Amino acid sequence: MSDHDYKPKSKVGQWFNDRLPLLTLANHLTDYPTPKNLNYWWTFGGILTFCLITQIITGLTLAMHYIAHADMAFESVEHIMRDVNYGWLIRYIHANGASMFFLAVYIHIFRSLFYGSYKSPREIIWILGIVIYLLMMAAAFMGYVLPWGQMSFWGATVITNLFSAIPLVGEGIVTWLWGGYSVDNPTLTRFFTLHYLIPFLILGLVVLHIWALHVPGNNNPVGIDIKKPSKDTVPFHPYIVIKDGFALLMFMIVFAFFVFYTPNILGHADNYIEANPMVTPAHIVPEWYLLPFYAILRSVPDKLLGVVAMLSAILILAALPWLDTSKIRSAVFRPLYKQFYWILVADVLILGYVGAMPAEGLYLLIARVATAYYFLHFLVILPVLGFKERTLPVPLSITEPILGGSPNLAAARHRESKIK
Amino acid sequence: MKKLFKLILILSLFSLNSSQIFAAEKVDYLKTDWSFKGLFGKFDRATLQRGYQVYTEVCASCHSMKYLSYRNLSEEGGPEFSEAAAKAIAASFEVKDGPNADGEMFTRPGKLSDKFVMPYDNVKAAQAANGGAYPPDMSVLVKARGGGVDYIYSLLQGYEDPPSGVTLDDGVYYNKYMYGNKIRMAAPLSDGIVEYGDGTNASVEQMSKDVTTFLMWAAEPHLEARHQMGFKAIVYLIILTILVYFSMKKIWSRVESEV
Numbered sequence: 001m002s003d004h005d006y007k008p009k010s011k012v013g014q015w016f017n018d019r020l021p022l023l024t025l026a027n028h029l030t031d032y033p034t035p036k037n038l039n040y041w042w043t044f045g046g047i048l049t050f051c052l053i054t055q056i057i058t059g060l061t062l063a064m065h066y067i068a069h070a071d072m073a074f075e076s077v078e079h080i081m082r083d084v085n086y087g088w089l090i091r092y093i094h095a096n097g098a099s100m101f102f103l104a105v106y107i108h109i110f111r112s113l114f115y116g117s118y119k120s121p122r123e124i125i126w127i128l129g130i131v132i133y134l135l136m137m138a139a140a141f142m143g144y145v146l147p148w149g150q151m152s153f154w155g156a157t158v159i160t161n162l163f164s165a166i167p168l169v170g171e172g173i174v175t176w177l178w179g180g181y182s183v184d185n186p187t188l189t190r191f192f193t194l195h196y197l198i199p200f201l202i203l204g205l206v207v208l209h210i211w212a213l214h215v216p217g218n219n220n221p222v223g224i225d226i227k228k229p230s231k232d233t234v235p236f237h238p239y240i241v242i243k244d245g246f247a248l249l250m251f252m253i254v255f256a257f258f259v260f261y262t263p264n265i266l267g268h269a270d271n272y273i274e275a276n277p278m279v280t281p282a283h284i285v286p287e288w289y290l291l292p293f294y295a296i297l298r299s300v301p302d303k304l305l306g307v308v309a310m311l312s313a314i315l316i317l318a319a320l321p322w323l324d325t326s327k328i329r330s331a332v333f334r335p336l337y338k339q340f341y342w343i344l345v346a347d348v349l350i351l352g353y354v355g356a357m358p359a360e361g362l363y364l365l366i367a368r369v370a371t372a373y374y375f376l377h378f379l380v381i382l383p384v385l386g387f388k389e390r391t392l393p394v395p396l397s398i399t400e401p402i403l404g405g406s407p408n409l410a411a412a413r414h415r416e417s418k419i420k
Numbered sequence: 421m422k423k424l425f426k427l428i429l430i431l432s433l434f435s436l437n438s439s440q441i442f443a444a445e446k447v448d449y450l451k452t453d454w455s456f457k458g459l460f461g462k463f464d465r466a467t468l469q470r471g472y473q474v475y476t477e478v479c480a481s482c483h484s485m486k487y488l489s490y491r492n493l494s495e496e497g498g499p500e501f502s503e504a505a506a507k508a509i510a511a512s513f514e515v516k517d518g519p520n521a522d523g524e525m526f527t528r529p530g531k532l533s534d535k536f537v538m539p540y541d542n543v544k545a546a547q548a549a550n551g552g553a554y555p556p557d558m559s560v561l562v563k564a565r566g567g568g569v570d571y572i573y574s575l576l577q578g579y580e581d582p583p584s585g586v587t588l589d590d591g592v593y594y595n596k597y598m599y600g601n602k603i604r605m606a607a608p609l610s611d612g613i614v615e616y617g618d619g620t621n622a623s624v625e626q627m628s629k630d631v632t633t634f635l636m637w638a639a640e641p642h643l644e645a646r647h648q649m650g651f652k653a654i655v656y657l658i659i660l661t662i663l664v665y666f667s668m669k670k671i672w673s674r675v676e677s678e679v
Binding site: 036075078079081082088089092234238239242243245246249250252253256257259260261263264269270272273282399 | 459487488492556559560563564565566568599639640641642646647649650651653654657658660661664665667668671672675676
């Protein structure tokens with residue numbers, strides 16, 4: 001990297017940069033050598049940054065009008081929807097923005113799973129990502145409580161009650177979380193406080209996530225280490241900026257469609273009924289992005305073990321760099337892993353589906369099988385596959401298959417065509 | 421082919437949720453063409469005005485609409501009564517106000533800035549007057565029910581005699597669209613229960629459509645603005661996307677790689 005050679009042109013710039021090297025940072029970010037074969041699945045990092053900033057800006061605006069009080073929260077949301085100038089727009093962007101954020105983060109995570117981006121030397125990037133994901137779930141859950149509708153109230157009750165599964169201190173912890181003996185005003189005000197705090201924690205972690213990324217540089221669809229800068233790379237600006245921008249615009253069209261034409265389809269109708277501690281909704285369902293974990297929770301008959309299973313399902317991801325024993329990163333060169341990858345995708349989708357259904361009969365059975373498979377994938381299949389799988393020949397560089405010289409040119413060309 | 425498969429996977433993520441909403445009640449609701457659906461969906465003013473008449477003459481005796489103000493009736497995108505008409509409507513209600521300089525509460529005629537007057541002072545009073553059942557507030561009712569407008573529209577026309585074997589308690593009615601089929605509200609509409617000023621025949625079907633449209637507006641008063649802005653926003657985004665696409669192609673033509 002050319003960071004160290006960078007010198008601002010103007011005297012003022014040099015004076016400033018010697019004292020605070022912001023210009024060096026800007027230069028690093030624009031020159032950052034990026035593999036030139038990144039496909040569109042790599043654009044979701046930028047899209048996620050957009051989502052975070054959108055959520056923070058709309059959230060700040062909403063917080064100026066929202067009242068975090070059990071008696072007034074629901075009414076203040078209606079005030080935003082009716083009387084605040086463009087309040088409906090800001091709220092619908094924020095509410096659908098959460099869903100778009102999770103859509104993007106799931107694509108981002110599954111991209112990483114497919115191309116082995118979590119493997120050495122990128123374990124820290126991956127673990128930071130898992131922490132960000134956990135914080136996102138916490139923020140989304142608490143945000144959903146704020147309108148103080150029926151699903152807010154009962155969702156909060158169900159989720160916080162999970163802590164009561166902890167032996168001995170569980171009940172005490174729940175009372176402490178609630179700030180009383182049921183979900184009530186103290187719960188709402190602290191959830192609001194934390195909902196306001198967490199995005200800034202995420203923002204800080206995103207900075208670390210990107211920092212950690214810029215040490216080894218991006219992984220790429222071929223999954224090989226590349227020389228930087230070289231024929232295999234392009235500077236971040238303008239090449240990646242314009243490509244990310246293009247992908248972001250496509251994403252925004254989908255986003256806009258939800259906001260303007262079906263703003264409530266991703267929410268639950270019951271949340272337009274004001275919270276009522278005396279009436280329990282027929283089905284208490286979390287938002288779609290939490291459904292796979294909800295299915296895992298309910299598939300275990302014991303409450304404590306269910307909570308353990310649900311948390312493990314997320315935390316197991318943090319151990320992924322060590323569970324996956326294969327030296328080859330990209331699934332492109334791992335014919336067996338590629339198949340198991342798509343089975344895992346299907347498994348998670350099935351878990352999401354049964355998570356939305358009542359936990360009984362066939363749905364419960366499917367949930368149990370899918371939960372068992374989920375853990376089987378990470379704990380058995382991945383470690384074993386690394387030793388057993390016969391991988392395909394990997395090219396020596398990104399340009400090599402194009403320029404020739406590979407020991408197995410035909411195979412490399414074939415692979416290359418599949419990447420695109 | 422694989423790309424298509426991936427796309428389908430992503431889309432199925434979204435369809436999950438709609439199936440989740442409607443999974444509980446797989447009922448075929450009565451259908452009608454709603455003017456407010458679609459890319460350019462708008463409310464029909466006459467329908468909204470008739471709907472308000474049905475609401476105020478029938479529903480409002482039990483159901484509150486506490487998040488609406490009388491001024492909303494003359495605002496753009498709504499029933500668009502003239503300001504004078506909205507003022508007259510507001511003035512026809514008695515509003516409790518105060519305390520005045522003497523510390524007394526008093527009643528006065530309603531003003532445009534007042535919220536819709538509620539039929540009961542509180543939930544308990546409403547329950548007491550309705551055999552224990554609370555008539556839900558109608559401000560966001562269509563958004564608070566899984567089937568939305570189709571559900572409300574069907575429910576209003578779904579009253580029938582209970583099938584043999586179903587016994588109903590006193591004050592409970594049979595409705596084929598109600599969750600569990602038992603409802604504490606007697607059939608609110610009957611042919612000619614209101615007399616429309618514009619001469620429209622006040623059939624149950626017509627009134628159901630009018631009042632449901634009114635409820636949709638009550639729940640989404642900025643729906644028209646949303647649709648108009650949405651169309652502009654999406655057209656803008658598409659044009660920008662196309663321009664950025666060609667810029668991207670041009671920039672990437674400098675390197676031997678494809679985007």
